[in-house]
Amino acid sequence: MPGTDGNWFEILHKSGCRLTAPRRAVVEALVDSLHALTPVDVFDAARKDCPGLGLVSVYRTLEKLEELGLVQRVHLTRGCQGFVRAANGHQHLLICTNCGKAVLFEGDKLEPLFNIVSKNTGFQIDSHWLQVFGLCNACRSDS
Amino acid sequence: MPGTDGNWFEILHKSGCRLTAPRRAVVEALVDSLHALTPVDVFDAARKDCPGLGLVSVYRTLEKLEELGLVQRVHLTRGCQGFVRAANGHQHLLICTNCGKAVLFEGDKLEPLFNIVSKNTGFQIDSHWLQVFGLCNACRSDS
DNA sequence: GTAACTGCAAACGCTTTGCACCAAG
DNA sequence: CTTGGTGCAAAGCGTTTGCAGTTAC
Numbered sequence: 523m524p525g526t527d528g529n530w531f532e533i534l535h536k537s538g539c540r541l542t543a544p545r546r547a548v549v550e551a552l553v554d555s556l557h558a559l560t561p562v563d564v565f566d567a568a569r570k571d572c573p574g575l576g577l578v579s580v581y582r583t584l585e586k587l588e589e590l591g592l593v594q595r596v597h598l599t600r601g602c603q604g605f606v607r608a609a610n611g612h613q614h615l616l617i618c619t620n621c622g623k624a625v626l627f628e629g630d631k632l633e634p635l636f637n638i639v640s641k642n643t644g645f646q647i648d649s650h651w652l653q654v655f656g657l658c659n660a661c662r663s664d665s
Numbered sequence: 666m667p668g669t670d671g672n673w674f675e676i677l678h679k680s681g682c683r684l685t686a687p688r689r690a691v692v693e694a695l696v697d698s699l700h701a702l703t704p705v706d707v708f709d710a711a712r713k714d715c716p717g718l719g720l721v722s723v724y725r726t727l728e729k730l731e732e733l734g735l736v737q738r739v740h741l742t743r744g745c746q747g748f749v750r751a752a753n754g755h756q757h758l759l760i761c762t763n764c765g766k767a768v769l770f771e772g773d774k775l776e777p778l779f780n781i782v783s784k785n786t787g788f789q790i791d792s793h794w795l796q797v798f799g800l801c802n803a804c805r806s807d808s
Numbered sequence: 809g810t811a812a813c814t815g816c817a818a819a820c821g822c823t824t825t826g827c828a829c830c831a832a833g
Numbered sequence: 834c835t836t837g838g839t840g841c842a843a844a845g846c847g848t849t850t851g852c853a854g855t856t857a858c
Binding site for chain 1: 812813814816
């Protein structure tokens with residue numbers, strides 16, 4: 523859903539943050555991207571808008587965005603340095619293992635499974651976390 | 666499933682690894698544990714069996730065990746430094762957010778969901794990854 | 809004017825690498 | 834004897850922190 527960046531600025535503003543050029547650039551980089559981005563990826567992208575930007579500001583803005591639930595981490599086999607726009611409600615991440623494209627999909631259907639698991643294990647289940655890996659349309663055609 | 670450590674040694678041996686004291690200690694620490702362990706956790710536990718053990722050997726053994734599919738990473742919100750015994754087949758991880766207890770459960774039921782997602786997104790789905798968080802029986806009673 | 813934000817440099821912590829020695833097979 | 838494994842120390846790298854100057858509001 524493009525065009526939601528106005529909301530992000532509004533949310534940031536409402537939580538007492540100032541809308542500086544470096545922060546704007548970082549936000550734009552993440553809102554515009556359909557891929558999971560590492561801090562350095564964000565840095566590189568945002569530097570085009572704001573050449574003086576420092577990596578530190580990227581980290582600090584990412585932290586704030588994660589705190590506000592606007593951005594979430596992507597966990598890959600080799601680490602969890604990726605960030606994408608956060609899912610709303612019961613959405614989950616689908617990631618292309620070739621190009622890194624990230625898509626959200628609905629996954630409400632898990633509750634029945636959790637009820638069974640809860641009964642069998644005695645756990646009180648609070649949250650879950652599903653990531654699916656595969657090849658996107660474009661990358662399938664290439665191979 | 667306790668008592669599977671014999672298999673691990675056999676598998677290691679068959680893939681050309683030598684069964685040294687440090688390696689044995691690291692393997693024992695992981696086989697015995699029902700919790701996700703960080704490299705340092707493993708280090709501490711394994712040092713009881715093998716006092717001269719170095720952290721480096723823990724890293725190197727973990728790498729080998731992951732390579733052989735005997736151990737898998739646990740991804741938590743703040744990082745992915747945890748290791749537990751790997752799941753067999755279609756099992757998934759259930760983790761207690763209080764004590765770190767890790768339990769495996771069957772989760773075959775996801776295929777229908779993936780078929781729908783695949784149809785909707787054009788992705789070819791290769792693998793998935795489900796982790797569930799909650800409180801285990803013991804930790805529920807405590808609170 | 810005030811408090812939040814900035815970039816820089818230094819500090820930090822976890823992980824990896826180089827190396828000489830050791831031990832399993 | 835060969836080759837893989839070991840511990841140590843140092844290097845590496847991504848992230849965090851301290852700080853003085855800057856800027857949104």
